Amino acid sequence: MTQYIPVTMCHDCGLLQQISHMPEDGAVQCCRCDATLRKRQRVEPAKSIEHTLALVITALVLLIISNVYPIIQVETEGHEIAATLFGCVKYLFSNEMEFLAGLIFLTTIGAPLIQLTGLLYILLPVNFNRMPPYYAPQIYHLVRIITSWSMLEVLMLGILVSVVKLSAMATVVPSIALWTLALLMIFIAAILSDLDTEMLWEKISPRIRAVELEKLKRGTQLTNCHNCHFLCTVSPAHESCCPRCNVTIHFRKPDSLNRCTALLIAASVLYIPANLLPVMVVTSFGKTEGDTIINGVMYLATSGDL
Ligand SMILES: [Zn+2]
Ligand SMILES: [Zn+2]
Structure with a gap:
C-alpha cells in the first residue's frame, strides 16, 4: 500500500520536516526557526467550512449596508450633508482625482466584494458536500491575492482622523455605515483567522495527494507552493506548476540575503x-x-x- 507522509517545508527557513501529530491545543513549530508550520483552528475541523460560510454571509450583508447608508453626516450653517463611501469615490472621480478614486474603490469596495463573493462561491457547494464549483482553485487564488488589497483598517483610521479634524469646523455625526464598517473589519479578520485553508484546498483539489515517500529519490528538489503551501517536486531547469492550484512555482531569488539587506x-x-x-x-x-x-x-x- 502506498504510504503518504505529512511532509512540509518551513515557509521561513525552508527546512523539510515531518509532522507526526497535531497537539491537542496549540501549534506545530519549526524545529530550526520556531515558525508556525500548522496551527490548530479555533473551530473544530468538521465545522470549519460551515462556520466560515456563516461569517462570509454576515460580512456580505455588512458590506452592502456600509455602501448603501451614509458613513458620516456633516451639519454646518443649517446645511446637512450625508457622505456615503461610493459617493466619496464619485466625488473624487468628478473632481479630476481619478487615480485616488480608483484606489479607494479598489481597496475599500472592490477588494472586500471580490474576496467575500469568491469565498461564498466556493464555500456554498463545499458546505453542502456538492462538487467543488468550476475554477475553484483559480478563484481561491484570486481571493488570496485580492485579500492583501483589502484595506478597511486604513479607511477606518482615515475616517476617524477626518471626523476629529472636521469637528472643529462643523458638527459631525457618525452614521450607521461607520459602525457596520467597523463590524465588517472584525468579521473579515475572523474569516481569515478561522478558515482552515489546508482543509479547503483538500476539498477543492481532492485528487491531489501528498508527496509519496517511496518516489522521493536522492537529489529530488522539493519546494513549497507560495500560494497553497503544497509541497511539490520540481525541476529548476524548466518552469513548474503546482499540481494542486496550478500557479507557477517560484524559487528563491539568487543572492536573496544580499537583496534583503x-x-x-x-x-x-x-x-x-x-x-x-x-x-x-x-x-x-x-x-x-x-x-x-x-x-x-x-x-x-x-x-x-x-
Ligand atoms: Zn523554519
Ligand atoms: Zn499550489
Whole structure:
C-alpha cells in the first residue's frame, strides 16, 4: 500500500520536516526557526467550512449596508450633508482625482466584494458536500491575492482622523455605515483567522495527494507552493506548476540575503523622512498646516474626542 507522509517545508527557513501529530491545543513549530508550520483552528475541523460560510454571509450583508447608508453626516450653517463611501469615490472621480478614486474603490469596495463573493462561491457547494464549483482553485487564488488589497483598517483610521479634524469646523455625526464598517473589519479578520485553508484546498483539489515517500529519490528538489503551501517536486531547469492550484512555482531569488539587506537599508533610510515630513498639507481659512504621522497621533490623543 502506498504510504503518504505529512511532509512540509518551513515557509521561513525552508527546512523539510515531518509532522507526526497535531497537539491537542496549540501549534506545530519549526524545529530550526520556531515558525508556525500548522496551527490548530479555533473551530473544530468538521465545522470549519460551515462556520466560515456563516461569517462570509454576515460580512456580505455588512458590506452592502456600509455602501448603501451614509458613513458620516456633516451639519454646518443649517446645511446637512450625508457622505456615503461610493459617493466619496464619485466625488473624487468628478473632481479630476481619478487615480485616488480608483484606489479607494479598489481597496475599500472592490477588494472586500471580490474576496467575500469568491469565498461564498466556493464555500456554498463545499458546505453542502456538492462538487467543488468550476475554477475553484483559480478563484481561491484570486481571493488570496485580492485579500492583501483589502484595506478597511486604513479607511477606518482615515475616517476617524477626518471626523476629529472636521469637528472643529462643523458638527459631525457618525452614521450607521461607520459602525457596520467597523463590524465588517472584525468579521473579515475572523474569516481569515478561522478558515482552515489546508482543509479547503483538500476539498477543492481532492485528487491531489501528498508527496509519496517511496518516489522521493536522492537529489529530488522539493519546494513549497507560495500560494497553497503544497509541497511539490520540481525541476529548476524548466518552469513548474503546482499540481494542486496550478500557479507557477517560484524559487528563491539568487543572492536573496544580499537583496534583503539592501532593501532593509533602503527602507530604514525612508522611514526617517516618512515620519519627519508632512504626509499632507491642509489649507483652511487662509492658514496652511502640514501634518506628519506623529502630529496626527498627538492630535487624536489630545483632542479629547477619542
Ligand atoms: Zn523554519
Ligand atoms: Zn499550489
